[in-house]
Amino acid sequence: MNNKKNQRGGARKGAGRKKGSGLYAESTKVVRIPTSRIGDVKSFLLSTKKTNSNVVNFIQPSVQKPFPITLFSHKVPAGFPSPADDHAESQLDLNEYLINQTESTFFVRIKGDSMIDAGILDNDIVIVDRSKSAAINDIVLASIDGEFTVKVLVKNNKGPYLMAANKEFKPIHIEEGSQFEIWGVVTGSVRKFK
Amino acid sequence: MNNKKNQRGGARKGAGRKKGSGLYAESTKVVRIPTSRIGDVKSFLLSTKKTNSNVVNFIQPSVQKPFPITLFSHKVPAGFPSPADDHAESQLDLNEYLINQTESTFFVRIKGDSMIDAGILDNDIVIVDRSKSAAINDIVLASIDGEFTVKVLVKNNKGPYLMAANKEFKPIHIEEGSQFEIWGVVTGSVRKFK
DNA sequence: ATTTTGAATAATGTTACATTATTCAAAATA
DNA sequence: TATTTTGAATAATGTAACATTATTCAAAAT
Structure with a gap:
């Protein structure tokens, strides 16, 4: 009987998984999450x-x-x-003017041009209030299938859906069975020039 | 010498930190985060x-x-x-984010649509810093013949003039002999919805 | 020339332990 | 008796260490 193991494989230079080949292309750390x-x-x-x-x-x-x-x-x-x-x-204080419910308000930075017709440009920061319930034509922060987006909440005879404020973008219909949640209503926006 | 330790404290029922007294009022697990x-x-x-x-x-x-x-x-x-x-x-404080020079900053509420292509809509409030000197393509607060206006400062071979950010509006050329002054540079803008 | 294989290495998951924060009531003190 | 001091009890939080999985490569086998 031959007990010798296979002799294939073995040590060599350059072997091993490549750095950055993970999901986030970056190293991770352990964090406690509720x-x-x-x-x-x-x-x-x-x-x-x-x-x-x-x-x-x-x-x-x-x-x-x-x-x-x-x-x-x-x-x-x-x-x-x-x-x-x-x-x-x-006399005006910006925090007072723009934030109504301190406890339920947070900010989200916007990327891209999908809301330019509503005067929200790339890199603007919008103010989101989670305590307000959304009405039709409100700008809302929503998640669809795990993706966050800021869009206009509209409605037709089939039900509610989301619209960009930019003709280049198509409406986002909420398919049966997809995950959908409204996280808050956009109550304001700010922009810093330069 | 008395080596006996203090006899205070010690075991008793009900002692210890209360459940749910943490930041998230919930137990946590470790998760790897980029x-x-x-x-x-x-x-x-x-x-x-x-x-x-x-x-x-x-x-x-x-x-x-x-x-x-x-x-x-x-x-x-x-x-x-x-x-x-x-x-x-x-974390972000809106005052800090948007205001650089407190002493030389003031706000101006915008009327009309002349700046919509720059994402400044009717009723928006812009932040003006008087201490900054204006450069070409800056949005500025200027006065021309006794009227204040917020426009883009541009320039051609004849010299500087003002432009709306809206194709419906004509450029504002500064005629010989007219009053013209730049009061400050628009460094930001804010909007409240509803 | 092609396929199979196992070491090398990174990514990811999980456990265990260390440290910190909070609470309570017994003991000390006034 | 009323108040203060104290340390054990317990949860929260932080982090290291180890376990497992995924990926890559080139030597060995075919």
């Missing part, structure tokens, strides 16, 4: 890899100090802007 | 934190079974926990 949300997190990680998603990331609001600044209205005769002026509409 | 996205995931978990009770769970596509879509059943009860403050990198 048990019921492990599925959410995995969907979130996958969703932002897909190209259809116009959601880049979720941002947690933090409110430091109130910061009121004078607000003028646009078409005013010259002579100008002293804060004491008549044309000063009011 | 290193660069750990901040995102934590932010996502805090942003979209679910409270117990009647929240529809996010369902992963792979596990998905057909189910009827009930659009407006998604209600989030109040009692959203406040953010933990150790994720500074994914």
Whole structure:
């Protein structure tokens, strides 16, 4: 009887799995995740890899100090802007103005042009309130089959569906059996130039 | 010398940390997360934190079974926990994000559609910094013959002039002898829906 | 020339342990 | 007696270590 093992295979240079060949093309670390949300997190990680998603990331609001600044209205005769002026509409704090329900609000950065007709451009940040229930024609943050997206919620005789605010994009119909959830209503948007 | 330790404390019933007293009020499991996205995931978990009770769970596509879509059943009860403050990198304060120079910044509410191609809509508020000097292609707040306007600063061989971001509007050339002044550079814009 | 094979290596999953935070009531103190 | 101090109990959280799986390569077998 020959007990010798097969002599194929064996050590050689260059063997082994290639770096970056994993799902995320990146090294990972272990993190504790609340048990019921492990599925959410995995969907979130996958969703932002897909190209259809116009959601880049979720941002947690933090409110430091109130910061009121004078607000003028646009078409005013010259002579100008002293804060004491008549044309000063009011003092305005951006956090106060844009955030209604602090506890249920978060931010999402937008990627791509799918909402330009609603004045939401690439790299804008939208403000999402999870405590508001969505109405037809609202802009909403939704997930469909594990992919997050910001779109307009519309409805026809067959039921609700999502629309981009850009004629180049097709409506997103919600197929029977697909996962669909509305995460919140977009209540505002901000943009920083340069 | 008395070597006896203190006799306080000690075993008793009911001692110990209470279940559910953690950040997520729930047990956790370790999950591997791509290193660069750990901040995102934590932010996502805090942003979209679910409270117990009647929240529809996010369902992963792979596990998905057909189910009827009930659009407006998604209600989030109040009692959203406040953010933990150790994720500074994914936290955002709108004032800080949008305002650079407090002393020289003010807001202007926009009337009309002359800037829609730049994503600035009627009733938006723009952030104007008086301390920045304007460059070509900047959006600026200017006054011409006694009227304020927000437009794009452009230039041809005859010199600078103003352009709306809307094809329906004509360029605004600055005539010899007319009053013209740039009051500041638009560094951001915000919008509130509804 | 083609197929089979096992070592090499990375990715991914899981367990175990270490550390930290919180709570309680007994013991110490006033 | 009322208040403060204290350490065990327990959960939460962080991390290292190990286990398992997937992928790749080229030597050996065919």
